[in-house]
Amino acid sequence: MARSIWKGPFVDSHLLKKAKASAEAGRNDVIKTWSRRSTILPEFVGLSFAVHNGKRFIPVNVSEDMVGHKFGEFSPTRTFHGHTADKKTKK
Amino acid sequence: MNDKVVVGQVISAHGLQGQFKIKSFTTDPDDLFKYNQLFIDEMYDGIFLKKVRSLKEYFIVSCSEIDSRNKVDDILNKNILINRSQLPDIDDKYYFNDLIGLSVISNEEIIGPVISVNNFGSSDLIEVTTLSNDKKYFIPFSDDTIEKVDQKKKIIYLKNISQYLE
Numbered sequence: 001m002a003r004s005i006w007k008g009p010f011v012d013s014h015l016l017k018k019a020k021a022s023a024e025a026g027r028n029d030v031i032k033t034w035s036r037r038s039t040i041l042p043e044f045v046g047l048s049f050a051v052h053n054g055k056r057f058i059p060v061n062v063s064e065d066m067v068g069h070k071f072g073e074f075s076p077t078r079t080f081h082g083h084t085a086d087k088k089t090k091k
Numbered sequence: 092m093n094d095k096v097v098v099g100q101v102i103s104a105h106g107l108q109g110q111f112k113i114k115s116f117t118t119d120p121d122d123l124f125k126y127n128q129l130f131i132d133e134m135y136d137g138i139f140l141k142k143v144r145s146l147k148e149y150f151i152v153s154c155s156e157i158d159s160r161n162k163v164d165d166i167l168n169k170n171i172l173i174n175r176s177q178l179p180d181i182d183d184k185y186y187f188n189d190l191i192g193l194s195v196i197s198n199e200e201i202i203g204p205v206i207s208v209n210n211f212g213s214s215d216l217i218e219v220t221t222l223s224n225d226k227k228y229f230i231p232f233s234d235d236t237i238e239k240v241d242q243k244k245k246i247i248y249l250k251n252i253s254q255y256l257e
Contacts, residue, residue, distance in 0.1 A: 028235070030254040048231075050255070059231045059255060060213045074212045083097045084187035084208060085116035086178055089215040091185075091237040 009039035009068070019044055032057060036072030051075035095130065096178065096188050099123050099171035102149060104163040110143055110153045111163045113171060120148060126177050132169040140171075185240060190232075190247070193240070195219050197249040202256075205247065208232070217247070221256070230255045 003010070012035040022029050023043065034052045045064055050057035051071045058075040060066075066074070102112040115123040128137045135156055143151040157163060178186060187208040195202045195217075206227070207218040215232040230236055230252055238248040 032257075056227070056229075057255075058211060059216060059229055060211075061231060061233065063213070066213065076211055081207075083116040084191070085096060085098045085118070086122060087118055087187045087208075088181060088184045089187060089190070089208065089210075089232050090183060091232055091234055091240070 009041060011035075011038045011041060016041075019047055022047060030059065033071065036070065036075065038071050040066050040069050040071060042067050053077045094175055095172040096175055096186075097170045098126065098129075098173050101131065101163075101166050101169050101171065103167065104160055105151050107160045108153075109158040109160065109163055110151055111157070111166070112146070112149050113140070113152055114149050120145075120150070123150075123171070126173045128174065128177060130172040130174075131166050132172070134166060134169065185242075189242060190217060190240070193242075193245050193247050195230075195247050195249055197252050202249075228256050 015031070015033050015035045015038050018031050018033075020043070022031055028048055030048045030050050032050045032052075036051060040062055044062045045067065047062050049060045049062065049071065051060050051074060052058075053075040054077050060071065060074045098117055099113050099115045102114050104110075105112050113123075115121075117123050124140065124142050127139045129140055130136055131138065135154075138154050138156050140152040140154050143153055145151075157166070175188070190205050190208050193205050195205060201222065203220045203222045205217045206220050209216050209218065209229070216229040217232050218227055218229055220227050230249065236249055236252050236255070238250045240247050
């Protein structure tokens with residue numbers, strides 16, 4: 001069953017507090033969090049988080065496309081060893 | 092830089108005429124058929140795979156060198172490879188495969204080698220093992236953290252990464 005709209009998106013208060021402080025300070029500090037259940041809000045766009053996956057922290061740079069998803073979706077808890085083949089990256 | 096790059100894998104035999112099912116690991120699965128000099132592990136060199144049809148993420152293929160089911164049984168679960176030189180040249184971008192094995196240096200201090208490159212949905216991440224304590228860390232591959240990639244010297248120069256190594 002979907003979450004009621006009147007409640008708004010769920011975000012852990014301690015994470016929201018840290019994110020607001022980081023955004024107001026204008027620094028791009030990495031915010032460490034264990035709160036995988038928190039929803040990514042539009043206010044988080046541009047901030048850097050490190051989301052714990054049970055073993056270590058996975059860096060998550062929030063972009064507009066990620067709004068509405070949960071932090072846990074970007075920090076997998078299972079190891080996947082795929083092949084790189086022709087995959088490319090740009091810095 | 093590795094000489095060969097894995098682009099697919101043989102999954103199972105299909106029929107009795109030497110056709111077989113493969114899985115492509117390329118970004119666009121159909122790109123595997125752009126390469127005309129393929130290798131199947133150490134067993135076949137310079138072969139060309141002809142696509143018979145596609146099955147979701149798999150393909151049924153045939154090949155002139157492999158014309159019986161017995162020959163297919165010998166290559167089950169083997170990797171399909173290409174020479175690194177067959178990949179097209181790209182500007183301003185790096186193949187994941189080329190970054191693996193490069194040494195990472197930050198503040199003139201060697202941290203360790205890159206062991207994998209991943210993308211979990213947000214940005215590309217390089218996984219680095221530290222030489223000092225053998226721990227593994229993920230570092231974003233972005234302008235904020237990467238100062239320079241020197242592929243000739245096999246070194247990646249990083250900056251502002253102290254927060255990712257805690």
